[in-house]
Amino acid sequence: MEYSLLTICYLIASITFILGLKMLSNPESARKGNQIAAIGMAIAIFGTIFLYENESVKLGNYLWIFGGIAIGTIIGAFAAKKVKMTDMPQMVSLFNGMGGACAALISIVEFNHLMHDHSIGNSFLSDINGTNLLIIMAGLIIGSVSFTGSMIAWAKLDGRLHDYSFKGQHLVNIFLLLAAIGLSAFVLLARPEQTILFFYIILGLSVMYGILFVMPIGGADMPVVISLLNSFTGVAAACGGFLYDNKAMMTGGILVGAAGTLLTMLMCKAMNRSLTNVLIGSFGGNAASAAAAGGSQGQYKQISLSDTAVLMSYSSKVVIVPGYGLAVAQAQHACHELEKLLTEKGVQVTYAIHPVAGRMPGHMNVLLAEADVSYEKLKEMEEVNDEFPYVDAVLVLGANDVVNPAAKTDPTSPIYGMPILDVELAKHVIVNKRSMKPGYAGIENDLFFRPKTSMLFGDSKKVIQDLIAEIKNL
Numbered sequence: 001m002e003y004s005l006l007t008i009c010y011l012i013a014s015i016t017f018i019l020g021l022k023m024l025s026n027p028e029s030a031r032k033g034n035q036i037a038a039i040g041m042a043i044a045i046f047g048t049i050f051l052y053e054n055e056s057v058k059l060g061n062y063l064w065i066f067g068g069i070a071i072g073t074i075i076g077a078f079a080a081k082k083v084k085m086t087d088m089p090q091m092v093s094l095f096n097g098m099g100g101a102c103a104a105l106i107s108i109v110e111f112n113h114l115m116h117d118h119s120i121g122n123s124f125l126s127d128i129n130g131t132n133l134l135i136i137m138a139g140l141i142i143g144s145v146s147f148t149g150s151m152i153a154w155a156k157l158d159g160r161l162h163d164y165s166f167k168g169q170h171l172v173n174i175f176l177l178l179a180a181i182g183l184s185a186f187v188l189l190a191r192p193e194q195t196i197l198f199f200y201i202i203l204g205l206s207v208m209y210g211i212l213f214v215m216p217i218g219g220a221d222m223p224v225v226i227s228l229l230n231s232f233t234g235v236a237a238a239c240g241g242f243l244y245d246n247k248a249m250m251t252g253g254i255l256v257g258a259a260g261t262l263l264t265m266l267m268c269k270a271m272n273r274s275l276t277n278v279l280i281g282s283f284g285g286n287a288a289s290a291a292a293a294g295g296s297q298g299q300y301k302q303i304s305l306s307d308t309a310v311l312m313s314y315s316s317k318v319v320i321v322p323g324y325g326l327a328v329a330q331a332q333h334a335c336h337e338l339e340k341l342l343t344e345k346g347v348q349v350t351y352a353i354h355p356v357a358g359r360m361p362g363h364m365n366v367l368l369a370e371a372d373v374s375y376e377k378l379k380e381m382e383e384v385n386d387e388f389p390y391v392d393a394v395l396v397l398g399a400n401d402v403v404n405p406a407a408k409t410d411p412t413s414p415i416y417g418m419p420i421l422d423v424e425l426a427k428h429v430i431v432n433k434r435s436m437k438p439g440y441a442g443i444e445n446d447l448f449f450r451p452k453t454s455m456l457f458g459d460s461k462k463v464i465q466d467l468i469a470e471i472k473n474l
Contacts, residue, residue, distance in 0.1 A: 007247070009047030014251035016040025021255055028375055044248035045069070085367050086327045089359035093154040093226055096233050100146025103236030104203075107140035110243050111199055130188060132243065137184040139239035140199075141206045146232035148210030153225055156214070157359055165216035173212050180205040223356045223363075224267040228275070231260025263361055270355035270381070271418045300436070303454035305463070308430055309470035315392035317348045319384065321421055322364045323357055325398015325433060331461035332371040335397065338464050339373070341471055350377050352384040352394075352421050354402035381421055388425040396423060396431040397460050404445045415443060429453040432463050 016036050023033025052059055083091045155161040183202050187195055217225050234256025241249030268275050312318055326332060339349045357364045365378060396403055406413040407420045423429050429452055447453055456463060
């Protein structure tokens with residue numbers, strides 16, 4: 001009866017995971033979906049603690065278990081409450097890394113159990129289940145790569161590390177990965193007496209690969225890398241679920257792995273690049289050389305707040321393009337206020353969202369949803385690009401690479417071939433930036449020097465607030 005109840009708990013948890021993931025696709029239902037999935041996870045956790053029992057294992061040590069749950073809950077809740085929207089990519093990388101670490105630790109613990117339960121020698125060679133050992137090795141490699149890679153991604157996003165590469169690094173990376181896989185295959189097939197030594201060598205190779213694989217990746221590719229690492233963590237968690245015959249853990253891991261893989265593919269498609277090119281090309285990895293290659297494109301012109309207010313107030317159609325600069329300035333609420341003010345004046349206002357805008361997939365959508373921007377006003381790139389020729393004014397707030405015409409016109413540019421928002425087709429383009437420094441990919445933007453483009457310098461939040469005041473005084 002207890003086993004049946006536990007199975008029902010896992011089934012409920014699996015259903016809530018699927019429902020929650022489905023609801024995350026819409027900002028209006030995302031919060032509720034998150035809550036539903038969290039309830040399902042709680043059911044799975046407490047069901048495992050109180051209902052799991054077989055002939056050889058009975059859970060105990062409740063003080064340690066609930067102590068760990070309490071500590072994790074407090075840290076997680078505190079981090080979620082305190083994190084700024086600009087730091088959300090760092091938090092996602094950090095939490096994702098913790099998931100990879102847990103999966104790797106599960107493999108280490110289960111491997112040690114195997115070593116304890118089986119003597120080294122003929123008994124070891126014949127008794128250990130090959131499938132379990134395969135899953136342990138897969139969880140170890142994937143979890144370790146996810147953990148170390150996510151930690152490097154966190155450090156780079158947080159400005160603690162810079163892009164680093166050396167000649168032949170990709171060959172070294174390939175060697176490390178193949179060595180880890182090759183040693184795993186050798187252990188599985190040959191079952192040598194030095195299995196314990198080889199196991200920890202594989203762990204070391206995986207850790208080194210995770211570090212060196214992310215280090216050269218440039219800023220413009222970080223959304224893809226974060227999504228890829230997320231899928232790694234999901235697959236590693238699914239390996240743990242297989243080892244423990246935990247259906248909820250397997251379902252959650254498979255969902256995360258599949259969703260992360262699909263999202264990675266979509267990110268690559270949005271950038272018109274293959275995943276191999278992302279991992280080997282180091283796009284955006286050398287900002288200095290990229291900026292130098294772009295060179296100065298000419299003279300730009302500035303526009304005053306009063307002229308901007310007049311232009312936007314008397315436009316029929318305005319499109320706002322949010323970027324990382326908007327997130328840095330925490331200007332999403334002011335932006336929503338500007339949108340409502342213009343709408344009251346009869347201006348049609350929409351937002352153009354590029355798939356890789358910001359520092360992580362969906363960053364701009366989450367940012368604007370926090371400010372209660374209507375989901376209907378968010379236009380995806382494919383939809384809004386057809387509208388730009390009929391737009392009176394485009395307000396670019398802190399975006400750079402996703403509106404750079406070099407992606408279409410300059411074959412020597414590192415971003416050549418990446419689909420962009422065709423803002424240059426609008427009648428007027430106003431670009432708000434702090435300075436003329438290149439964007440995250442370190443590439444000069446020809447858009448800033450086009451005849452229809454005007455620069456509006458300053459912090460996005462203050463600029464928008466001053467712009468609102470100017471519009472109200474008209």
